[in-house]
């Protein structure tokens with residue numbers, strides 16, 4: 797069954813899912829999990845190593861395996877990886893089991909945030925080499941174009957470019973609380989009634 801209070805944070809790499817997720821969970825009084833971290837624990841190796849040794853397809857399968865364990869959880873914020881929605885089995889699972897929240901950011905801001913990070917294998921060159929800010933920006937444009945249609949299926953979308961982290965957390969807390977309250981009420985009203993023997 798779909799659990800409105802199982803919150804999946806999506807958005808491009810660098811949009812702030814891992815930064816905002818724990819703060820948001822704290823503000824909502826929910827638990828928190830970072831899918832990338834859970835995969836690293838499950839596989840007992842870093843994401844960089846999983847990509848280098850087993851390839852992206854294997855990493856996507858791991859995302860699905862770890863996600864499956866979360867179905868049915870309530871009052872939980874999950875920060876997804878930036879590409880999790882591109883794998884059809886993961887996308888279906890997420891849509892069917894919780895509420896999707898999209899942290900929207902522009903390619904320019906994403907490139908600025910990602911240009912100093914070394915732990916995003918997809919933001920490196922074909923041979924694992926470091927890319928310039930301009931090259932990263934080009935890669936982000938291309939990937940974002942492919943990924944955005946699925947990000948935009950989210951029930952809640954928030955702009956992050958012009959907001960401080962604290963403001964994003966505050967605004968999301970309000971939006972999520974309202975969304976979950978309404979969705980749970982709808983589920984309660986639409987629940988089929990049990991028939992007693994005399995009926």
Ligand SMILES: Nc1ncnc2c1ncn2[C@@H]1O[C@H](COP(=O)(O)OP(=O)(O)OP(=O)(O)O)[C@@H](O)[C@H]1O
Pocket residue numbers: 807808809810811812813814815816832875876877878879909916956957959960961964
């Ligand atoms: N206004 C802002 N909102 C969100 N993050 C910001 C903001 N300003 C700066 N940042 C920085 O941008 C970075 C976002 O990285 P983070 O790891 O949270 O992204 P992510 O969405 O989890 O990426 P990935 O998909 O690769 O896991 C952090 O270093 C964060 O401090």
Ligand SMILES: O=C(O)C1=C[C@@H](O)[C@@H](O)[C@H](O)C1
Pocket residue numbers: 808809832843876877878879880915916917918
């Ligand atoms: O954008 C992506 O496809 C990725 C983002 C990260 O969160 C990690 O899940 C991994 O580096 C892949």
Ligand SMILES: [Mg+2]
Pocket residue numbers: 813814815832875876877
């Ligand atoms: Mg992250």
